Amino acid sequence: MIKVSFTPNLNRHLSCPQQDVVGDTVAQALQMVFAGNPQLQGYILDDQGRLRRHVAVFVDGQMILDRRYLSDRLQADSTIYIAQALSGG
Amino acid sequence: MATDTARLDSDGAATLRVATRKGLFTYQQQAPGQWQLTRSAFIGDPVSMLLTDPRSGDRYAALNLGHFGVKLHRAEPGSDQWREIATPKYPPGAGDGKDGEGVSVEQLWALSPSGADRPGTLWAGTIPGGLFKSEDRGDSWQLVESLWQRPERSEWFGGGYDQPGIHSICVDPRDSRRLLVAISCGGVWETRDEGDSWRLLGEGLRAEYMPPEGVNALAVQDPHCLAVCAAAPDSAWIQHHNGIFHSADSGVSWREISGVQPSSFGFAVAVHPQDPATAWFVPGVKDECRLPVDGRLVVTRTRDGGDSFEVLDSGLPQQHAYDLVLRHALDVDAQGRQLAFGSTTGNLWLSENQGDHWHCLSTHLPPIYALRFDPAAAA
Secondary structure, eight states, X not given: OEEEEEOGGGGXXXXXXXXXXXXXXXXXXXXXXXXXXXXXXXXXXXXXXXXXXXXEEEETTEEOSOTTTOOOBOOTTOEEEEEEOGGGO | OEEOBSOOOOTTOOEEEEEETTEEEEEEEEETTEEEEEEEESTTSOEEEEEEOTTTOOEEEEEEETTTEEEEEEEOTTOOEEEEEOOOOOOTTOBOSSSSOBOOOOEEEEEEEOOTTSTTOEEEEEETSOEEEESSTTSSOEEOHHHHTOGGGGGOOOSSSXXXXXXXXXXXXXXXXXXXXXXXXXXXXXXXXXXXXXXXXOBTOOOTTSOGGGTTOGXXXXXXXXXXXXXXXXXXXXXXXXXXXXXXXXXXXXXXXXXXXXXXXXXXXXXOSSOTTXXXXXXXXXXXXXXXXXXXXXXXXXXXTTSOOEEEOTXXXXXXOOOOOOTBSEEEOTTSOOEEEEOTTXXXXXXXXXXXXXXXXXXXXXXXEEEEEOOTTOO
């Protein structure tokens, strides 16, 4: 399973516990997360489905490259971490 | 779900709500001349706009979370519980017409109720320039495509922000289908059919920042704030990037008010709700020097439609003041007696006599983005 966890700062606004999902790409994994927590999507992605400017996503410790389509590939046991980028102030 | 701290509103007390860079604060009048901060909410979060709906008493607060985007919350009358509701959202592919990329809401900058005959309808103005409508108290929103698709939108540009934004939405109290909308920088627009079609107004407005041939172009004007007299909606005022303007014909044509001392530059305007000839402004030096003139913080008031102005300084700092008052940070109450304004320096002043004298409610709030008195009928 792929583990998805979130910056604790998101918990100020809504509940987002660590989750286990499946998927071949970051986009697929996050869509599974959002299916169970629709409100969370607007905190991570903008109106057009892009990663928000001041949110960073790490897969197995590496920042993803495709912020537009989230097409970075996953391993079956990858870990995804949703971080609050320091660029946001 | 956020919860206001401290107690609920007292029944019937005059209430002022203040949206800041780091939270929403509520002041209530305890007795004449005595106001107390009674509640706070969203501490640490930027609150870009607020509304207490005069029809229902519902309260709304728009947040602009630096990392996680724009959010909208609602609290019901008498409740201290804020609940996140839908946020206006641009549909897939909605572009700015320039680089082919779709756009996203960057800020919720205006929030206005429709008339009493449309109790669930709200209007929201956003950066980057989209107007949104809700018919269910903000539970869902639709982009007003008829304005978004106007070809003149390609002429709009940002004023203060990178992208253009709708900051003023004035619903005609005589006819809920008629709206005046002001855009920085995109001019003044009118609909008479509740957003099905639009007309670009603004004859007489002047944009010094444009090349000479574009000074009077309508779609590039920068009305910093537009306000309409509730009792005489044909009378409208604009604090424009290039001065103060008044319209007596529902915004079709505008007369520039010149010679206002100490300055006609500023961002905010408030209009007396019963007297269209009375309006207040908070002047600054000029666009590239957004400070009180000579370090003296003053409010200017006209009672004769702009023919003359009084300089109101009683109770305000008269030296070394560097306060800037943003476009939504000046308000007058429904009776036209109490006024309040707040600055980016976090100072908050209130007057109970139309600006003749001001008293300071705080010198240490976060930067103030917007403030509003509760309407008298609100719970």
